[in-house]
Amino acid sequence: MSKLLWQGLLAPLTEPAPLADAEATAALRALGRELGAATRRRLGRSLAIRELDAGSCNGCELEINALSNAFYDLERFGLRFVASPRHADVLLVTGPVTLNMREAMERTWRAMPAPKFVVAAGDCAVGCGLFTASPVCVGAAEKVLPVDLRIPGCPPDPTGLLRGLLSLIEANQ
Amino acid sequence: MTEGVLTALTGAAHTARWPRVAVVAATWEELGDLLAAGTVDLVSLWAEESVVHAALREGTATAILSVNATQGRFPSLGRHHPPALRLERAIQDLTGLVADGIPDGRPWLDHGRWAGGTGTSYEFLPVEGEGLHQIPVGPVHAGIIEPGHFRFTAHGETVVRLEQRLGYTHKGTAGLMRGADVSHAARLAGRVSGDATVAYAFAFALAAEQCAGIAAPARAQWLRILMAELERLANHLGDIGAICNDAAFAILLAHFGALRERVLRASSAAFGHRLMMDAIIPGGVARDIAPDGVAAIEALLATLHHQLPRLVRTYDETNSLQDRTVSTGIVRAAWARQFAAGGFIGRAAGRDFDARRCGAYGGYDELAFDVPVLEAGDVNARVWVRIRELEQSMTLIAQVLQRLRAAPWQPPIPLPAREGEGVALVESFRGDVFLWLRLSPDGRVAACHFRDPSWFQWPLLEAAIENNIVADFPLCNKSFNCAYSGHDG
Numbered sequence: 001m002s003k004l005l006w007q008g009l010l011a012p013l014t015e016p017a018p019l020a021d022a023e024a025t026a027a028l029r030a031l032g033r034e035l036g037a038a039t040r041r042r043l044g045r046s047l048a049i050r051e052l053d054a055g056s057c058n059g060c061e062l063e064i065n066a067l068s069n070a071f072y073d074l075e076r077f078g079l080r081f082v083a084s085p086r087h088a089d090v091l092l093v094t095g096p097v098t099l100n101m102r103e104a105m106e107r108t109w110r111a112m113p114a115p116k117f118v119v120a121a122g123d124c125a126v127g128c129g130l131f132t133a134s135p136v137c138v139g140a141a142e143k144v145l146p147v148d149l150r151i152p153g154c155p156p157d158p159t160g161l162l163r164g165l166l167s168l169i170e171a172n173q
Numbered sequence: 174m175t176e177g178v179l180t181a182l183t184g185a186a187h188t189a190r191w192p193r194v195a196v197v198a199a200t201w202e203e204l205g206d207l208l209a210a211g212t213v214d215l216v217s218l219w220a221e222e223s224v225v226h227a228a229l230r231e232g233t234a235t236a237i238l239s240v241n242a243t244q245g246r247f248p249s250l251g252r253h254h255p256p257a258l259r260l261e262r263a264i265q266d267l268t269g270l271v272a273d274g275i276p277d278g279r280p281w282l283d284h285g286r287w288a289g290g291t292g293t294s295y296e297f298l299p300v301e302g303e304g305l306h307q308i309p310v311g312p313v314h315a316g317i318i319e320p321g322h323f324r325f326t327a328h329g330e331t332v333v334r335l336e337q338r339l340g341y342t343h344k345g346t347a348g349l350m351r352g353a354d355v356s357h358a359a360r361l362a363g364r365v366s367g368d369a370t371v372a373y374a375f376a377f378a379l380a381a382e383q384c385a386g387i388a389a390p391a392r393a394q395w396l397r398i399l400m401a402e403l404e405r406l407a408n409h410l411g412d413i414g415a416i417c418n419d420a421a422f423a424i425l426l427a428h429f430g431a432l433r434e435r436v437l438r439a440s441s442a443a444f445g446h447r448l449m450m451d452a453i454i455p456g457g458v459a460r461d462i463a464p465d466g467v468a469a470i471e472a473l474l475a476t477l478h479h480q481l482p483r484l485v486r487t488y489d490e491t492n493s494l495q496d497r498t499v500s501t502g503i504v505r506a507a508w509a510r511q512f513a514a515g516g517f518i519g520r521a522a523g524r525d526f527d528a529r530r531c532g533a534y535g536g537y538d539e540l541a542f543d544v545p546v547l548e549a550g551d552v553n554a555r556v557w558v559r560i561r562e563l564e565q566s567m568t569l570i571a572q573v574l575q576r577l578r579a580a581p582w583q584p585p586i587p588l589p590a591r592e593g594e595g596v597a598l599v600e601s602f603r604g605d606v607f608l609w610l611r612l613s614p615d616g617r618v619a620a621c622h623f624r625d626p627s628w629f630q631w632p633l634l635e636a637a638i639e640n641n642i643v644a645d646f647p648l649c650n651k652s653f654n655c656a657y658s659g660h661d662g
């Protein structure tokens with residue numbers, strides 16, 4: 001047991017931060033200007049994220065979960081996952097939004113206090129992916145909610161997710 | 174009975190492992206009794222247009238029985254055998270056929286929101302008694318997990334009944350496969366459940382190759398097993414850590430989580446994708462293992478051999494953890510048998526079944542491995558089965574790396590366009606994935622059905638949580654880790 005504790009102290013696994021996605025930062029900056037200084041002051045370098053699976057295959061969830069492991073250590077950037085939408089600044093949506101999840105998605109977003117962002121993560125949430133022709137899916141997240149940032153990939157890897165989320169923070173500075 | 178009821182029902186000795194035989198309604202009724210008596214296991218139940226199919230197992234014998242629905246109706250098996258119930262409710266939702274005599278005909282996947290929907294009201298089962306209260310949870314849960322609804326009825330802290338409602342992630346995947354070419358359908362199969370993408374792609378490829386009458390090249394077969402075992406390692410490592418975290422022991426989550434990440438990185442180095450999506454294709458594998466892939470996997474095995482025993486010892490010797498996991502969420506052996514529950518849930522409750530051994534597909538029969546089975550059926554037993562399975566996967570991977578040396582690379586074999594049916598039963602980390610496929614004469618998918626192991630595991634969670642405290646539900650749930658997307662389809 002004590003060896004396990006020492007191991008963590010002596011050889012940290014955590015890796016340097018990837019660079020923020022510059023293109024996304026620029027686009028978000030434009031958005032940030034619209035939101036104004038008050039928003040930036042309120043959110044600062046800290047964003048609380050509510051993850052929402054709107055019908056994904058769970059591949060995206062696996063990689064979003066990986067953000068919390070020792071290699072990526074999401075919380076060092078001021079990003080953290082919260083349980084309640086009432087505490088959230090960011091709704092991180094995955095999946096091709098099934099008809100069965102649409103209402104839950106809308107209600108989760110409505111429960112979040114403004115200012116708030118919507119991030120579509122993964123090819124399904126970005127553009128409906130392989131499920132475009134499905135009669136039981138609404139489609140990309142933007143068909144239901146205003147999307148501020150898109151992180152493609154099937155699934156996006158943790159570095160890609162981090163780059164996208166860091167660009168949200170950068171844009172708020 | 175020694176001849177086997179299945180052989181009697183199917184009428185002849187067959188060379189195929191899964192002969193499909195048309196039966197009349199009276200035989201179907203008889204099947205209900207055999208299932209209820211436990212003579213035969215239900216492996217899956219599905220329908221296309223006006224035909225209903227039941228995949229069955231009796232010892233080592235397997236078969237599919239098909240009955241024609243007359244005027245849109247077929248006799249319910251769920252009336253005699255509860256494990257058939259949810260599958261029949263799904264058949265009713267997806268095909269409009271009616272299971273005659275079904276004791277619970279409420280919609281299952283259809284939440285009343287599809288085109289021509291039936292309305293969104295849903296009656297949960299009534300629970301009556303003094304001092305009971307209900308706790309509705311989901312579909313959006315507190316953590317980063319898939320959506321589903323749990324309706325708890327509790328007496329104080331004790332769970333009196335849990336009723337699940339699933340179907341939130343239904344994407345119509347099987348419907349999207351109809352008419353698709355085989356390679357597109359294989360990609361869809363790889364997205365039925367992301368954590369078991371290798372197992373699903375493996376099952377789809379085997380079934381497609383059976384339809385086409387071909388077999389993948391030897392090296393591809395070993396690479397498939399290599400990927401399947403890497404996937405098992407990644408999931409078992411991640412889940413054992415998460416179970417410990419749900420018992421408030423976060424340091425093991427940190428260490429197991431780091432090991433899981435190492436598996437994903439080795440997988441990415443070897444196959445170009447962390448979850449190895451789309452790496453298995455009908456006819457073989459998409460590409461050979463990367464030149465430095467073998468070294469990456471060998472380094473991974475060395476790390477696991479070094480670190481795993483220490484972590485396992487910590488799990489075993491930490492009283493506060495054992496206090497939570499021992500005797501919590503017990504699955505009785507009789508339930509596991511009745512539901513033919515696969516994976517570590519069945520094997521932790523005395524059900525000695527593993528498709529890798531009992532089906533011996535894809536080359537597993539040439540490899541040496543044990544199938545760990547425990548009797549206790551609690552959270553602790555499920556953790557231990559998975560620890561033992563980690564060790565077995567590591568020996569399997571070492572054996573496969575040896576075999577790879579003598580198996581030169583061959584490109585995937587193109588599938589000839591021809592009509593046929595194929596069946597595969599592949600052991601995912603979660604349990605046996607059943608997949609049935611029919612190709613039309615032009616080689617496109619005529620119909621596909623897949624049954625996630627969760628179909629027969631979710632109902633056992635309802636039973637196992639009874640009389641446990643509400644606060645232990647996350648722990649029990651994580652120790653099951655049933656699929657939502659895999660179940661919803």
